[in-house]
Amino acid sequence: MDMKLEVVVLPVADVDRSKNFYKALGWREDADFAPGDGFRVVQLTPPGSGCSVIFGTGITSAAPGSMQGLYLIVDDIEAARSELVDRGADVGEVFHDEGGVWHHAGTKGRLPGPAPERQSYGSFASFSDPDGNGWMLQEITTRLPGRL
Structure with a gap:
């Protein structure tokens, strides 16, 4: 199903x-x-x-701004970030994680710039809505097997 x-x-x-x-x-x-x-x-x-x-x-009944970890998948993180900034969002700089697999909670292990060689799934940028609900941009250019 x-x-x-x-x-x-x-x-x-x-x-x-x-x-x-x-x-x-x-x-x-x-x-x-x-x-x-x-x-x-x-x-x-x-x-x-x-x-x-x-x-x-x-x-x-959830508290305003309590939703975190909402992902917007993009194929060009720099272009997506730029467009959102141009539209008024306060988007942080593009980063990748020191471990190279997934980013840590909070800001621990963040390294500036996109993932080395723009590895798919490895580049991120974050922003929040006016209440503090947290969004993450993630660049995916090649999907893992079985993903559309």
Whole structure:
């Protein structure tokens, strides 16, 4: 049976501020429903993604900004970083991990610049939304076997 991750719920404090932030990044607005009773659902989708984010009022009890480790996969980390910066995101510098396999939690083991020889899966850059939900860009140019 196929199972597809299609939605991630983001805890945010200010729905309109978050909506404006993600739309400024070029994300498509799929829905903004406010049927009443203090309930609102906003859905946006990053360009080229099969997975969307949802945030709003009355949809999660998680603390605003508590979502970490959200990955946006790109085929050119420098170009993606530049575009996001141009669109107003505060994206950190591109880095790779000293171990070369995956990055450590926090900022431990980060080395400046892309992975040696631009090794697929090895280059990263991070940013946060206005509430502190943490995003990571990861450059993948050649997928591991069995991955689409």
